[in-house]
Amino acid sequence: MTWFKKPKQKLVSQKRELAADVWVKCDGCGEILYERRLGENAHVCPECGHHFRIPAGEYIALLLDDGFLEEFDTNLRSADPLGFVDSKPYTERVDAAIEKMGPADAIRTGRGRLDDRDVYLGAMDFGFIGGSMGSVVGEKIRRLADRATEEGSPLILISASGGARMQEGIFSLMQMAKTAAALERLAEDGNPYISILTHPTTGGVTASYAMLGDVILSEPEALIGFAGPRVIKETIRQDLPDGFQRAEFLLAHGMVDRIVPRVEMKPVLSTLLHHMC
C-alpha cells in the first residue's frame, strides 16, 4: 500500500501546481478529476456524487432554457450604512468581492424560461462575502418576488449563504423581514415559490426565505441549519451526531420535501411547476 500511495500523492501536487485549472481533487472521495469532465457533469463528482459548489451563473445555465436569464437590478450596490470597519473597511470587502465575482452582489436575479414557462429566478453566489445577505440581496429578492407577483409567475430561489451580512448590522437582519413580507405577498396571490437549498445554507437566510418555499428542495449532503455546527458544539459542549444538519438529516426530520441531485433539478422543477401552476 504505502509504496504506491506516496508517489501518487506527490504526482498530484505537482500536477496541481502546474495546471491548477485542469485537475481538481474531489472533497467527497479524494479522487483526482479532470476539470472539463467535471464541468460537463454539472460539477458533480462522477465517482461519488459529491456536489462541488458552483457560481450562480452556472446554476442559471443549468436550469433555464438556452441558459438565458434576463437579469434584473444589476445596478444595485452595497452601501456602507454603518461605516463598518473590522480588520478592513466593509467598502474594501465589497470592492474586492465585485472584483472577484462581478457586480451582482451575492445574488443574481431575473426572468427566464424553464421548459417554455416563464419563471422568476434568483441564484446566490457563496463566493461573494460568503453569500451573505445584506440590503442588496434583500432588495433584489423583494423586487424579484414583486415582479413574479405582478406577472403571476412562479418564483425560484437557489440559496447558498452563511447568513446575514454582519457589516450591515441591523439592516441585514431586517432583510429577513423584508423578504418574508415579499413572499407573503406572492403567496397571497397564489403564486408558487420553490426554494432550492445548496451547500451551505445557514443563519438568517435559512431563517427567512430559504425555509418558506411551498416546496423546498435540497442538493445532496448540503449543510442546512439555523446555527452553525461550531456554535452549537460550543453551546452544548457535546459532539454532534453524524450527518447532523445535512440535507438527509433535514429530510428525515421533515424539514425539506426532497433531495434532488443537481443534474435532475431541472426536470424535477419542470414537473413541479406543471402541477403547481
Add this chain to the structure above:
Amino acid sequence: MEENANLERPEAAAGLSRYERVKLARHQERPFTIDYVSDLFSEFIELHGDRNFRDDPAIVGGWANFRGRSVMVIGQQKGRDMKENVHRNFGSPHPEGYRKAERLMRMAEKFGKPVVTFVDTQGAYPGIGAEERGQAEAIARNLFVMAGLRTPIISCVIGEGGSGGALGIAVADRVLMLENAIYSVISPEGCAAILWRSRDEAERAAEALKLTATDLLDLGVIDELVSEPAGGAHVDPGGAAEHLGEALARHLDELRAIDVEELVLSRREKYYGMGRWEEVPTE
C-alpha cells in the same frame, strides 16, 4: 414618534459606551417580560404550548387586559436565578416557542385583538433538538405570518434583541425600544469572534454594530425610544413600566384607528423600505 423628547435628555445620549449599554441590557435585575405584564396588564391568562411538541417556557404568552381592552401579549422570558434560568433556558427559545407565539398571534387575529410582544433574548437556542425541529423554519414562518397578520402588532425591545431569535416575534407596525436595550444582527461577542477572531474585541464590535436604541432610531429601524428612569430600568422597574405603558397606549390608540387592510399594506411598505443601497447608472 413625535414624542422623541426623551432623546433631548443629555444622559440618554451621552456618558455610556455601547458595550456598557449591552451590559445594562443584560442586567440580572432588569425587568423581564412577566414583570412588565404584571405592572401594565390585568387579567393575564397565560396560554401554553404549540399543540405539536411541548410548551417552551422561554416564551410566555396569553390574553391580558391593557387599560380596559383585551390584547394578546407574547414575550421571551429570562430567569431571575439559576434555577429559573434552567427552566427558561436563559430566555433562548426553541422552535416550539416560536410556534406557540405563531398560534397565539393567529388567535389574536381571529378575534380582532392587537398583539403586543416583548423582546428579550440573546437569541434562538443553538442546539441539537432546536435544529431537528426546525428552528430556522419556525422563525421564518413567524416573519411570514407577522408580515401579513390582519391585526395591529406592537413590539417592545425591553432588554436583548438577539438577532433572528428576537425578530421572530418582532415584525410589527410599531417597534418601541427601551433606552438601555440593544438590538443586533449578532451579539458583539459573536461578531468579535468572527471578524476580529477574539471574543475580547466585543467592545469594538458593539461600537461597529450600532446596536443601541439611539442608533436604531437614527437608522430608522425602530419607531420610538422609550426613556428609562435615571440609572436604568433595574433601579426603578415601576418607573420603566410607566414610561413603556404610556408609549404602548398611545401607539395602540393610533393603530386601532387604522383600517386593517391599510395597516397590513403599510406594515409591508415599512419593511420594504428597510435597507440602504446605492443605484449606479447603467452603462
